[in-house]
Amino acid sequence: MIRFKNLTKRFEDGRGIFDFSFEVEEGEVFGLVGSEGSGKTTALRMLMGFEYPTKGRCAINGKDCVRAAVYLHRMTGYLPDGITLPSVLTGRQFLRSNAEMRGMRNLENLFNMAKRLELNIDRKIGEMTSADVQKTGLVCAMMHNPPVILLDNPFRNLDSRTRSALVDLILEEKEKGKMVILTSNTVDIADLTCDRVGLLDKGNIVYLGDVENMRENMYRSYLIQFGSSRAAMKFAKESFEIKSMKDRNLVVSLQGELLPLVRTLANYHVTSIEPVPLSLEETFVHIYGGVHA
Amino acid sequence: MLNIPILKQDFMISRKTLLVFYCLQTASILIAAVIRNMRLIQISDMFWDTLPVVIFPMLMSMVLAMEAVQKRDADKTMTFILSTGISPGQIIMTKAVFVGLCVFVLMAFSMLLGSVLCVYDLTGLWNRSTYIVLNLGAMCLQLCVAGWCFFISCAGRKPSLLRYYGLGIGLPLLLYVMYLLQDFVPQLSVLQYVTVFSLFQQEMFASPGISAFLASMVLAVAGLVFFGLGRYVFCSRSERD
Known part of the structure; x- marks a missing residue:
């Protein structure tokens, strides 16, 4: 030990x-x-x-x-x-x-x-x-x-x-x-x-x-590309935190499990989804609530 | 007390440096032999004072002490060696022996070559015995210089090439320039009391006596003390914080 x-x-x-x-x-x-x-x-x-x-x-x-x-x-x-x-x-x-x-x-x-x-x-x-x-x-x-x-x-x-x-x-x-x-x-x-x-x-x-606990507390961001900008706009009205939106691309942030997002996306035409790396500063803010200098 | 794999690693890392200095030393002795045969006596004094007994061995110990400790600290090889379970004392002792051994072998090699080629009767003032005594005195001087370089290489919590260039290389070179100045300019003779190089004067060894013996002893003891100090500061790096 x-x-x-x-x-x-x-x-x-x-x-x-x-x-x-x-x-x-x-x-x-x-x-x-x-x-x-x-x-x-x-x-x-x-x-x-x-x-x-x-x-x-x-x-x-x-x-x-x-x-x-x-x-x-x-x-x-x-x-x-x-x-x-x-x-x-x-x-x-x-x-x-x-x-x-x-x-x-x-x-x-x-x-x-x-x-x-x-x-x-x-x-x-x-x-x-x-x-x-x-x-x-x-x-x-x-x-x-x-x-x-x-x-x-x-x-x-x-x-x-x-x-x-x-x-x-x-x-x-x-x-x-x-x-x-x-x-x-x-x-x-x-x-x-x-x-x-x-x-x-x-x-x-x-x-x-x-x-595991950190994962539950941690925010993650994903870049999601929809089949059309209309689909992206429709998704933006769902109950997820949208960090940015450009044409048919959305960056979504969520805390904890990924399952709710996957379930919701199943109703949409999605062409790609990839994780957006979180900076250490953002991690600190999300996990322990402090402001990292 | 010595660790053979560390010694082998140091030889492998510094093999090109060693090759260069051994070639330069051989070349300088061969040139001395040619000068002797051609009786170019005017060049001889300058030659004796500089290349084979002082400058090349001094430069080699400066480079080797830097490569063995300072550079290995900087590239983290030393950290890998320290984490093998070999004690810091044994590591640094091996490195001290490596530096000392390389300089000693270089001096012994050139002394042997010089004896064989009879370069000692270059000026007509020397014979084989005085030539060997001169070289033994030069070895003591080189032990002192190598010890100083090793000590500076070990000093400091973090490796600093700037510090080494200043104190490890710059200071001995400055002292040597001062020695040359006081030799050529009589008005500056007071400088001989400042520089350690005045403890090694060829005239003293032409008819060796107690003064040559004492000067050699002072140089040798100072060299050993510097090596010991290097070992001490290396082993107590962390404790000093």
Whole structure:
């Protein structure tokens, strides 16, 4: 179990994380969601023992993350945010040397992960796209099959196909009973992978709960294209919140379940429907009612 | 105490840098041999004071210390290494040995090559023994410079190339320029008390005595202290917050 208990880290500039208290169980994926500077990275770095707490403590399986840092590192996979890696090495050289540092003899998992993420490890890191560098970091963080996985912004730079592969990988790790904490700037990612989420605002947890509950409280917007503008105008009179309307295109917002909208749309000629990503600011306003600065 | 995979990774990352400096060092010794054969003695003094014993090894330690710690911090390789379960002390010790070893091997290699090619009788003032003593003194100087660069590379909570360029590279180069100035301009001789490079003066090693020994010891001890300080600041980065 991962446990944060009144954990506070205050930096000189006043930023940090304040009074974090929550637990992550085995077989659970927990998401920390917030904008840049909200404290996501600091929280993970504290679990790695890279930052010392100002107050409180955090522990993994009962072991203090500061005192037992080196021991805990052996059972943890950590992906830092914003990696660039040494450009003169190939992906294979980088991963192999990290595997040697961990004392790994069997590299099968490394090659399997690289294959699933469609990563060409024989390319020089300096010639890789930012997505491939991110994939190299992901393989490095998870290749040794750690029971605790901490991923800082793992979906950064990834295309939708690799995102989907990574979601599958994370869910498989969860099935194996591993504890996963990941961070994200958007709620959508947490929605896809996490069982529970903590929304962060300026170092404070402003919402902590199940993704199911968040989904119920969360507003979603959909762009619906009707067969004709007359149909669109008729739909606009239904009891849904219309965010915008242009010709036969409507953007509809709704809270909670999608079923009422689908049932109503069944009576209309609809040519397409697609979700409109919600900004983090809108999410904050809708979920905890605050105004996100 | 050392971690071989880290050492291997550092060699792989810096192999081009090493190749360039070893080629330059070899070239400079070969040029010295040619100068010796052609008896171009006027060039020799300047040559002894600069390229093979001071400048190339100094530049190499500056680049290696930056690549081993500062740049690995910036590209997050260090974070990956730290999260493998190897203690920070062992990681940074291995990197210190990597920097020190590369500079030592470079100096030893050029000393051997210089001895074989008899470049020591370039000016007619040196013999093989004094040439070896001169190189041992130069090694102590390079240990001091490498230690300083390593310390600056480890310092600071966050990697800053600007800080490294200023203190790690700029300051030793400035001190070296001051040493050259006081050597060429007698009116500026007071500068010799400001720069560490005046502890390594060729004349002292031509007839080695207690002063050469003491100067070498001061340089070597200062180098070891800087390496130790680098290790200390690296291991206590988080505690300082």
